[in-house]
Amino acid sequence: MIKGMRLAAAIVISMGCLGWVFRSLDWVLFRSVLAQAQWQWVAWGVACFGVSLGVRAVRWWWCVSRLVPQTRMIQIIAPLYIGYLLNMVLPGKLGEIVKLLILSRKTQVSSVQATVSILMDRLTDGLGLAMVMGGALWVLPFHALSWSVWVAGAMFFGGVAVSVVGVAFLPPLRVPALWIADRCRLRSARAILVDGIAGLRQLNAPHMWVGLLALSVANWIAEAGLFVMVAKALTGKWVVGSATVMMGMASFGGIVLATPAGIGSHEFLVLKGAIASGVVPTLGIAIGLLTHIVLVVPTGIAGAIALLTDAGKYLKIANRPVS
Secondary structure, rough: HHHHHHHHHHHHHHHHHHHHHEEEEEEEEHHHHHHOOHHHHHHHHHHHHHHHHHHHHHHHHHHHHHHHHOOHHHHHHHHHHHHHHHHHHOOHHHHHHHHHHHHHHHOOOOOOHHHHHHHHHHHHHHHHHHHHHHHHHHHHOHHHHHHHHHHHHHHHHHHHHHHHHHHHHOHHHHHHHHHHHHHHHHHHHHHHHHHHHHHHHHHHHHHHHHHHHHHHHHHHHHHHHHHHHHHHHHHOOOOHHHHHHHHHHHHHHHHHHHHHHHHOHHHHHHHHHHOOOOOHOOOOHHHHHHHHHHHHHHHHHHHHHHHOOOOOHHHHHHOOOOO
16 A cells, blocks of 8 residues: 555656656757767766766775675675666665665675665765765856755755764764663664674774765766766767756755656756756756666666576575574
8 A cells, every 4th residue: 555655656756747847848959959969978978877886886895895804896786786776666765775685695794784884885975976066066156056956955965964973973872772772671673783883883984984985976976977978969068067966966856756767857857957057958858868868777777687697596595584
């Protein structure tokens, strides 16, 4: 029942976003832009996205290998891309849960360690996006940005700041948290707290923050490169600031407007970013459509291959308890 309601809500959001996008579309200009596109720049955009995927894999592997040193890079590839695939299909980023379950059942990484690694990976990912977006906002003239960009940016920066503070102060709260678990006789909760806080202590080191943030910034610069290259293909101009704002709006807003495979919501959010940064709406829609294809198709294919290749293994380990 609840799943059906969530799916229905996602479909309604998707249809509403598509309706808004098509209402803003100038079909004559849209066909003209695509007809005059320089497609070699889109190929460079695909290469930029490939770099982004590689950096994400390295960043998560670094988190996991810090907790379980014997973890190899190849072991996290399949869970990573299966997680991306399922994030397109399942609402609420539930692919992250599947990702940690697959990792914990295929390797020596416990479910708590996998959760901690994903938490740190997601946190530094968000902080990296905030830093890249902040740089783009400084590049663009202030008067060219609408109030919605500033409100969204303030909310995002605030959320990231609160998360960073929470992770930084969680280890010192170990004693009262364990006391509460003991008083309530929650043995399983106590074990999870001990493992989780121990994992955060391992990852909450200055060199880890610096390295993970550097990888996160590199990831988002590479993904912004996809939008920059697509914009270059369609306009013949380098619109780095505006393209980065469109990328940021799509990435940040996609957390809130979660639709299957981002259908409708991605184009809508890129459109809003285009309007906010002074780009013609139809051009923003064209950029949204092309970047959406590049973001979804390669990732979906990689995730499907990983899922089908290891399908037998996952069926065998489905009944194993999570450590």
